[in-house]
Amino acid sequence: MIHLIFFQLYLWCLVGVSGVNAVKSVSVTEGDSVTLHIQRDDEIEWRFGQNNILLAEIKQNNKSTFYDGSAGGRFRGRLKLDQTGSLSITNTSTTDSGDYKVTSTKTRILLSTFSLSVYGHLPVPVFTRDSPQCSSSSERSSKYLLLCSVFNVSRVTLSWYKGNSLLSSISVSDLSISLSLPLEVEYQDKNTYSCVLNNPISNQTTHLDITQICSDCCSCGSAEAGIRFVLSALVGVAGVTILAILVHGFRTRNLHQKKSVQTRATDTDPSDVDVLE
Structure with missing residues (x-):
């Protein structure tokens, strides 16, 4: 009985110490x-x-x-x-x-x-575009590489989400560095994307608006079409101008020929005609 009491006291001490410490x-x-x-x-x-x-x-x-x-x-x-x-x-x-x-x-x-x-306080993630410039290839200009970036952060995780699904993430421990996480999207993509920066007690989220991020690069096709239209118009104007010049030159030459014939006919002496007869 005494041994049991001491054993219980021992267990109580252990529980007390572990709970306190x-x-x-x-x-x-x-x-x-x-x-x-x-x-x-x-x-x-x-x-x-x-x-x-x-x-x-x-x-x-x-x-x-x-x-x-x-x-x-x-x-x-x-x-x-x-x-x-x-x-x-x-x-x-x-x-x-x-x-x-x-x-x-x-x-x-x-x-x-x-x-x-x-x-530390979390900064708001920012988007930058890292994509090829406008080109004649419509396939290249339809895809864009977007970077979600934060600067001077530590003990955080940076993640891309498609809706509620995690696509990719990157973490940093105690070092204060800058992080960037890429995502390739298409202009016609209608999915909802967001970039989330978080630590164990807070987070910052930036939602992606593809039409705004890609507004300047997604107009490559229309820009190229506009350039082609202007060039075609210039070529057309040049062609019409050349044709007008040619027609004007042709008419002027005919007019000079007619005047020359009339002049020669007027200058001919009638007596010369009689002598010849």
Whole structure:
């Protein structure tokens, strides 16, 4: 019986310790405030990061002391403690991401661990066209390669969707880089496409209007037809002009010939005609 009681107490201790020390994940957007909630019953201290940098402590008389000048001064003026021992961080930055640990200053027992993730604001995805220029081939001008792009992002996923179906995606971890994801479409395509940028707590979506994106390049056919029409018109005008010049020259030459004949007939002496008779 005694052994059973001790065994139950042992199990209870294990469950209690695992429950208290379980890591609690918290996520916020950069610039927001966050509070890491605890309920203290002892003197405690808050530490941050892998190096366990001391941030703040609170005594039994509710006297709080802050060491926000540590950690490179990144927390200076942004930390608050309430009577429960909960730690608040204002105007959060992505550099605030990491583990926050609460420890009893008397027993040195780890009471709570928080894993804080601070995500940057997501930009709106933009579209750019990467397609061949207008050409005589209508087949080439009917397809376009569109790029969905975002700049200076980290810990995000960029995706193309056709309706609600995922077509393709690309992800980046902690590096701050620019991302571009291609999609080949046709001008006559009537499907609904959207480009989505997301992280675990927010997203930005831009819907694709193919007629707007391809308005200038999709007019290649009409542009070429217009050029052909203008060239044909010019050729026609040139032909009519040449024909008019030829007709005018022909008429002028005939007129000169007639005048020449009349002149010769007038200049002939009648007496010469009698002599000949």
